[in-house]
Amino acid sequence: MMKDKNPHFSFRLSCLVNGQETEREIESSRSLLEFIREDLGLKGTKEGCGEGECGACLVLVDGKAVNACLMTALQLQGKELVTIEGIKGRDGGLHPLQKTFMAEGAVQCGFCTPGLIVASEALLRRNPRATLGEIKLELTGNLCRCTGYEKVLSAVEKAKKLL
Amino acid sequence: MDAKDLKVVNKPVVKMDSMGLACGEPAFTDDVEFKGLLTAKILWSPHAHARIKKIDVSAALKVPGVKAVLTYKDLPRVPHTTAGQGYPEPSPYDTYTLDNKVRFVGDRVAAVAAETPEAAQEALSRIKVDYEILPAVLDTAEAMKEGAPVIHDEEDSKNIPDAKHNIAAKFEFQVKNGEWFKEADFVFEHTWSIPYLQHCALEPHVTIAHFDNAGRLVLRTSTQVPFHVRRIVAQALKIPVKKIRVVKPRIGGGFGSKQEVLLEDITAALALKTGRPVKLEYTRKETFISSRTRHPSRVRMKAGVKKDGTITDAAMEITLNTGAYGSHALTVMMCAGSHTLPMYRIKNNIRFVGKSVYTNMPVAGAYRGYGATQGFFAWECLMDMMAAKIGMDPVEFRKMNYIKLGEGSPVFKAMGEGREGVEQVITSTGLFEAIEKGVDEIKWTEKKAEYAKQTGPIRRGLGAACMMQGSGIPEVDMASATIKMNEDGSFNLLAGAADLGTGSDTVLAQIAAEVLGIKADDIIVTSSDTDITPFDVGAYASSTTFISGGAVKKAAEKVRDMIIEVGARILDEKKEDLRLECGKVVSKSGASCPLSEVANTSLYYYNQHQITASASHFAQSSPPPFQANFADVEVDTETGVVKILDYVSCVDCGTAINPVLAEGQNDGAVLNGISHTLSEEMEFSSNGTPLNASFRRYKILSAADTPRLRTFIIPTWEPAGPFGAKSVSEIGINGPLPAVANAIYDACGVWLFDAPFTPDRVLKAIKQRR
Ligand code: FES
Ligand code: FES
Numbered sequence: 001m002m003k004d005k006n007p008h009f010s011f012r013l014s015c016l017v018n019g020q021e022t023e024r025e026i027e028s029s030r031s032l033l034e035f036i037r038e039d040l041g042l043k044g045t046k047e048g049c050g051e052g053e054c055g056a057c058l059v060l061v062d063g064k065a066v067n068a069c070l071m072t073a074l075q076l077q078g079k080e081l082v083t084i085e086g087i088k089g090r091d092g093g094l095h096p097l098q099k100t101f102m103a104e105g106a107v108q109c110g111f112c113t114p115g116l117i118v119a120s121e122a123l124l125r126r127n128p129r130a131t132l133g134e135i136k137l138e139l140t141g142n143l144c145r146c147t148g149y150e151k152v153l154s155a156v157e158k159a160k161k162l163l
Numbered sequence: 164m165d166a167k168d169l170k171v172v173n174k175p176v177v178k179m180d181s182m183g184l185a186c187g188e189p190a191f192t193d194d195v196e197f198k199g200l201l202t203a204k205i206l207w208s209p210h211a212h213a214r215i216k217k218i219d220v221s222a223a224l225k226v227p228g229v230k231a232v233l234t235y236k237d238l239p240r241v242p243h244t245t246a247g248q249g250y251p252e253p254s255p256y257d258t259y260t261l262d263n264k265v266r267f268v269g270d271r272v273a274a275v276a277a278e279t280p281e282a283a284q285e286a287l288s289r290i291k292v293d294y295e296i297l298p299a300v301l302d303t304a305e306a307m308k309e310g311a312p313v314i315h316d317e318e319d320s321k322n323i324p325d326a327k328h329n330i331a332a333k334f335e336f337q338v339k340n341g342e343w344f345k346e347a348d349f350v351f352e353h354t355w356s357i358p359y360l361q362h363c364a365l366e367p368h369v370t371i372a373h374f375d376n377a378g379r380l381v382l383r384t385s386t387q388v389p390f391h392v393r394r395i396v397a398q399a400l401k402i403p404v405k406k407i408r409v410v411k412p413r414i415g416g417g418f419g420s421k422q423e424v425l426l427e428d429i430t431a432a433l434a435l436k437t438g439r440p441v442k443l444e445y446t447r448k449e450t451f452i453s454s455r456t457r458h459p460s461r462v463r464m465k466a467g468v469k470k471d472g473t474i475t476d477a478a479m480e481i482t483l484n485t486g487a488y489g490s491h492a493l494t495v496m497m498c499a500g501s502h503t504l505p506m507y508r509i510k511n512n513i514r515f516v517g518k519s520v521y522t523n524m525p526v527a528g529a530y531r532g533y534g535a536t537q538g539f540f541a542w543e544c545l546m547d548m549m550a551a552k553i554g555m556d557p558v559e560f561r562k563m564n565y566i567k568l569g570e571g572s573p574v575f576k577a578m579g580e581g582r583e584g585v586e587q588v589i590t591s592t593g594l595f596e597a598i599e600k601g602v603d604e605i606k607w608t609e610k611k612a613e614y615a616k617q618t619g620p621i622r623r624g625l626g627a628a629c630m631m632q633g634s635g636i637p638e639v640d641m642a643s644a645t646i647k648m649n650e651d652g653s654f655n656l657l658a659g660a661a662d663l664g665t666g667s668d669t670v671l672a673q674i675a676a677e678v679l680g681i682k683a684d685d686i687i688v689t690s691s692d693t694d695i696t697p698f699d700v701g702a703y704a705s706s707t708t709f710i711s712g713g714a715v716k717k718a719a720e721k722v723r724d725m726i727i728e729v730g731a732r733i734l735d736e737k738k739e740d741l742r743l744e745c746g747k748v749v750s751k752s753g754a755s756c757p758l759s760e761v762a763n764t765s766l767y768y769y770n771q772h773q774i775t776a777s778a779s780h781f782a783q784s785s786p787p788p789f790q791a792n793f794a795d796v797e798v799d800t801e802t803g804v805v806k807i808l809d810y811v812s813c814v815d816c817g818t819a820i821n822p823v824l825a826e827g828q829n830d831g832a833v834l835n836g837i838s839h840t841l842s843e844e845m846e847f848s849s850n851g852t853p854l855n856a857s858f859r860r861y862k863i864l865s866a867a868d869t870p871r872l873r874t875f876i877i878p879t880w881e882p883a884g885p886f887g888a889k890s891v892s893e894i895g896i897n898g899p900l901p902a903v904a905n906a907i908y909d910a911c912g913v914w915l916f917d918a919p920f921t922p923d924r925v926l927k928a929i930k931q932r933r
Contacts, residue, residue, distance in 0.1 A: 043194035044187015046415070048365045049447040053858035056365055084187030098185040102177050105823035108831065109664020110184025111365040111415030117185060139866040143858060145363050146416055146664055148830030149866040150874075151823075 015076040018042075018086030026073045032066075033057050035073035036083055044084035044114045048143070055142030058115040059083045065122035067141070084114035087121055096162035097121055097155065106155040108146035116142045120156045128163055130156075164886070166818050166878060171676040172886045175823040176683045179669045180413060180662075190413040192369045192385045193444060200371070201230055201276040203433050203443035204283040206290055207453060208265035208272050211299035211523035211851040212312060215263045215272065215292055222289040223275065228282035231436040232290065234273045235261040238432055239401045242320050245423045246490040246528065247388030247395070249639050249700055253581025255331055255489040256321040260399050260428045265294075266314050266487035267523050268852045269452035276433040276441050299523040300329070301851050303461070303484045306520050314487060314521040323489065329521040331489035334497050336577045338513040346511060347467025347475040349552045355464070355541040356917045357900075359484075359845035360457040362530060363863050366415020367450045370426040372433070373440035380431055381408045387421040387663050388701030389691040395424040396431050407431075411691035414663040418835070419529030420455045421663065422703045423490060451856035455528030456845065458483040458495050458519070462541040466509075468549040472563050474507055478514040479538065485519040486526040492519035494580045495527070498534030501584060502787075503542050505572035506631050507564040513574065524851050529703060531832060532896040535632055536839075540918065543628040543901030547908065556611075557905065558602060561629050565789075568592050580704070585637040587784040591889065593815030593877035594629065597791040600875050601627070604811045605793040614909070620801045623808070624910025626794045628901040631787035634881075634890035635706030638783060642711035643697035644718045646675060647775035648726070650766060652746055652758030653685045656718075659699025660711035661691040665892060666824040667707045671715045673820050674885050678719035679726075680743030681758070697777055705788075705890030708820060712885035713780035721776035729761045732769065786881045788889045790814045792833075792898030796906040803926030805907060807837060807870035812895055815877040818887035822876055825891045829874040832895030837872070838864045840899045842919050 006027060013026045017040060024039060036045045036059065048056035050069045057068040060082040061075075089095045097117045100106070107113050116139065123130050123138040130138070135156050136149075144152060166173050183190055220232040242256040261271055273290050277283035300306045300314070306329040315326045324333050344350050370384040380402070386392050389409040397404045414421065430443040445454060461482045467475040481499050485492040500515040530536070550560035566572060568589050576586040602608070607625060614623050645657040656675050662668040672686035679685075689695060699711055723743055730748030731738045733756050740751040747755040765774050795809040812833050819825035842862040846854040855861045874895075880887035904915050913928040 041196065042187070043189035043191075046191075046366070048367070048415075049858055051447065051857060051859070053447075054365060087186075094182070094186070098182070101185045102181040105175070105178065105181075105827045107178060107181035107184050108666065108827055109365065109414060109416040110181065111191065111664070113184050114187045136867040136869075140868075141865075143363075143365065143863060143865060145365055145418070145835065145863065146831045147827055148832075148834035148872060149869050150830045150872060151827055153866065 011074055013074055013077055015078065016080040018082055028072065028074055030073045031069060032071040032073050032076060033068035036068055042083050042085050046111055046114060048111065055115040055119060056112055058118040058142065060118060060122055063122065063125060065119050084118060087117060096159040100155040100158040100162065104151045104155040104158060106147060106151040112142060112144040116144065116152055120159065124160060124163060128160060132157060166880065166887065169677060169886060171673045171683050172820050173818055173822065176669060176673055176821055178666045178824060179672060179688065184413065191366060191415055192371060192383050192412050197371065197373050197440040199439050201278060201437060201439050201441045202280045202283045203274060203276045203430055203441050204287055205274050206272040206287045208268060208270040210265060210294055210296055211268050212297040213265050213294040214297060216295050217293035218273065219291040220273065223286040226282055226286045226289060228278035229275060229286045230439060231276045231433055232273060232286060233261060233432055233436065235259065235263045241399050241401065243395060243399050244490055245425055245488065247391035247422045247424055247701055250394060253493050254491060255323045257315050257323055258488050260432060267525055268850065269525060270487060274429050274433060276437055299851060301522050301524055303482050303520040303522060306522050314523060330518055331485045331521050332493035332496055332519040334493065334517045336515050338573045340511045343512050344467040344476050346469060348470045349549065350465065350467045351545055351548050352465035353916060355462045355544065357457065357460045357537050357540065358918065359459050359525065360530065360839055360843050361451055361845060361861060362418040362420035364416030364418055364420055367445045367447060368421065368426050368454055369444040370430040371440060371442045372430040375408065379406050379408055380434065381410060382427050382431060383410045383412060384427050385414050385421055386411055387417045387661050387703055389661055389693055390659065390698050391701055392424050392427050393693045396427050399428045400432055409693045411661050417663040418531045419533065419703065422529040422701065423455055425454060447858065448856045451861065452525055452853045456525055457530035458485060458527035460537040462499065462537055464541040464545050466545050466549065468553060470553050472553060472555055472560055473510055474564055475510050476512040477504065477509045479504065479541065480516045481537065483519040484522050484524060484527065486522060486524045488526045489519065489521065490526060490528045495534040497578050497580060499538035501574060501578035502535035502632055503538035504574045505566055506542065506629065508566065515578065525853065531835065531893050533893065536897045539630060539897045540900040544904050544914065547905040558598060558607065558627050561627065562595065562598060565594055565629060580636050580639065585784065590786055590883060591817055591879045591881040592789055593879040594789040594791060597789060597813035597815050597877045600877060601791045601793040601811050601813045604873065604875065605795055605809060607793065610795065621797060621799055622910040623795065623797045624906045626902045626904065626906030626909055628792045628898050628905060630790040630792065630894050630897050632705055632890060632894040633785035633787055634709035634884065635782055635785055636704050637785040640700045640704060640706045640710050641779055641781045642699040642714040643777060643779040644711065644714045645697055645775065645777040646718045646722045647773060648722065648762050650759060650762050652762055653687060654679065656686050656688045656715065657696040658688065658690045658711060658715060659696045660707050661702040663702050665828060666821065667702065667711065670708055670820045670824065671712060674712050674715045675719040677886060678716060678723055681746050705893045708888050709884050709890055710780055710782055712888060713782065714778050716885040717778035717780060718776050721778060722774060725774045725776065726758065726761050729765050730756060733760060733764055782883065784883055786883055786889050788814060788816045788891060788894050790894045790898060792902040794902040794906040796903060796910060798907055798910045798925065800911050800929050803922035803929065805841065805920055805925055807903065809871045810837065811873050812898060813875040813877050814891060814894060815879050816891035817879050817881035817884050817889035819876045820886065820888050825876055826874045828892045829895040830872060832893065833872055833899060834864060834869060836896040836899035837870065840903045840919055844919055
């Protein structure tokens with residue numbers, strides 16, 4: 001539900017969302033997660049806790065993985081946001097991580113999956129040869145109660161080879 | 164039929180919904196938008212036990228944007244249970260959508276619907292409640308004492324065996340073949356406990372109530388039990404079943420917590436009151452406190468053994484804390500015995516005494532493992548104690564005593580879920596192979612020898628534990644499915660079964676595809692929409708593959724026969740000579756015609772009819788899956804820190820319909836169990852207020868915390884299951900507590916009786932021993 005906009009606290013936000021120039025009038029208290037899910041209608045980014053403790057809301061801001069529930073929307077000013085909807089392969093089709101998550105059976109309920117893919121993408125962009133230990137550390141911010149992480153880790157390992 | 168003849172079943176078909184989920188497609192309850200959606204919020208009780216003397220909502224109603232405020236005065240008073248179980252439910256009817264009494268910190272007081280979350284929150288703060296605070300009781304032993312506060316003192320609750328002593332459920336049974344422990348050379352007796360534990364499904368509980376264009380109420384909800392939701396909401400709000408449609412979208416995990424009707428009744432009431440769509444979503448904190456938990460338990464177990472390894476007698480006495488309401492109080496308690504006591508042959512006497520007790524604490528409910536988690540912690544540790552005493556290898560001791568093919572147990576008949584059980588014998592088991600595989604993978608023999616030479620403060624040890632569970636509730640659970648054929652030779656499968664993230668849609672499609680001789684992706688699955696799909700009890704009791712899968716197989720067989728009928732006409736051949744293969748009707752003669760031709764013939768050309776069939780399945784038995792678990796641990800005897808170095812879990816689930824998904828089920832269950840073992844525990848203040856209701860403070864394991872964990876599927880063939888399948892989803896959660904406890908004993912000679920095995924508990928046990 002959109003909050004009633006109070007013009008007093010509203011500011012013009014311009015940013016890049018999944019490659020598209022986006023401009024909105026946004027209240028200063030609006031969280032990045034509310035902006036993504038409610039204002040932009042992009043539902044792939046999830047809310048599992050709203051407190052920065054589960055990673056379901058992870059998105060890329062200027063290529064870095066951040067918890068959308070912990071940022072305000074206005075902190076996006078002039079930056080580039082990539083959500084799960086913007087994560088694509090080079091050919092515009094499935095991203096290697098999406099392919100390996102599917103093939104390895106790393107998606108069970110799938111509620112944590114967008115966050116896990118975003119976190120893995122941020123890591124592999126930074127460090128395409130990340131070791132299993134590095135992957136595990138990077139993913140500590142993403143809780144998954146379904147998979148036991150085994151298949152998630154093998155999906156990320158396999159994706160390294162497809163990048 | 165044999166597993167090697169299978170073409171689609173037993174293959175790692177990619178989970179059908181995984182692409183959409185991996186791409187962030189809107190799939191979950193809260194991923195769609197409704198025009199004019201109101202936000203609901205609940206006012207929670209700050210007191211563990213109190214009566215509402217006065218409640219004034221006038222100021223709340225004046226908050227701009229507030230559309231409705233409901234208290235107990237606004238709703239029909241209907242005692243019911245939130246447990247989503249077959250009707251009539253074996254659980255007490257002790258819950259009211261809203262009541263004039265609150266029974267734990269976090270109980271519902273009132274509900275608000277407003278245009279914005281802020282307005283709803285503001286309205287909550289303006290509800291004035293005048294409470295008469297009642298003495299609270301937080302402990303089961305205290306609660307049963309004469310003169311303890313009576314938590315359910317209302318006149319109209321039903322099915323509570325002893326409300327005066329706060330007993331929500333009780334059950335006893337005994338097999339007596341002579342004097343107790345007469346033949347035993349050694350007798351052991353101990354008590355094991357498990358604390359309050361949370362499910363932690365990543366998607367919090369959420370329901371959206373809205374209206375269709377005929378004004379019917381539609382509940383889009385994160386549930387494991389859509390059909391039970393429809394029935395219980397109709398009952399609680401006194402509206403006809405025909406006025407309600409329940410839609411289950413993708414679900415972000417449940418693990419039992421969503422086998423409850425928790426949000427749907429109040430959300431529906433708010434929607435009916437306002438005539439507007441309403442969403443209620445619990446925050447993570449609310450999910451921790453006000454949804455459901457595992458039943459905290461005390462299991463006292465006494466068993467006797469002869470020097471030759473014969474188990475002579477076993478008695479299990481269990482007390483569960485059900486919290487403020489008795490949801491699943493009887494059935495979880497009974498499963499603590501019924502799923503565990505048949506595991507080993509007990510020569511003479513068997514006894515089970517169980518109680519579930521009300522306290523002014525959060526409400527326990529269904530949780531993956533369902534009592535077996537509590538029961539096996541005791542039973543499997545006791546097994547190791549007996550083995551150690553008689554000087555037998557714990558693995559050999561188990562091999563000697565576990566229930567074998569063709570054997571039964573008096574427990575099967577004596578104890579079901581909430582009532583008498585069903586007599587059965589074991590019709591498939593791979594436990595021997597599972598044990599052998601596990602011994603091999605964990606290097607039991609080599610490491611035992613190596614660890615025998617240890618000195619110094621860091622000690623390693625090995626532990627084993629064997630498990631069984633059920634596959635659905637025999638003679639209770641029913642599932643059904645409908646299949647219809649389309650022009651291109653694809654099929655719609657309409658299944659009542661509720662995929663809560665497990666992959667059951669894919670598994671059911673594989674079963675149908677195997678029968679129809681097509682690829683799994685030629686099956687379009689629609690599951691759990693009470694307007695569209697036929698009935699299914701829902702996703703619980705490890706029933707979906709076995710029972711819903713049975714229904715799908717039968718429906719597919721009927722459709723196959725109809726296809727062959729038409730095919731025989733097209734090919735001008737005898738029906739007996741025809742079979743379905745690779746999307747065609749194929750004859751022994753070599754002639755064939757594609758399924759699309761069959762569909763078109765039946766739809767447009769000759770003797771026109773829709774090729775479609777429905778079938779139901781109801782099972783007379785609940786064939787147990789079996790599992791052997793092995794843990795290799797390291798204990799720092801100076802700090803009490805326990806590290807799991809390797810965990811091997813070998814599971815016999817019959818035919819794994821989809822081996823990758825089956826492994827995933829087991830991996831997840833095992834890690835949840837390891838998390839119970841090492842860290843999870845809800846903490847409370849002295850008045851019952853939860854203190855660690857967040858992921859930061861209630862630690863579940865992350866990827867980095869996860870030890871080496873390996874699942875091996877041990878194939879067997881269960882004659883009663885679809886293509887030889889049994890269940891797989893729950894069994895894995897029960898292994899880690901006893902396997903790790905046994906490994907800790909092996910490492911440093913101390914037994915741990917209370918979960919979780921935190922460093923201070925381990926250290927305390929080590930110090931006591933010294
Ligand atoms: S929703 Fe942001 S971390 Fe959980
Ligand atoms: S797949 Fe369900 S939480 Fe990760």
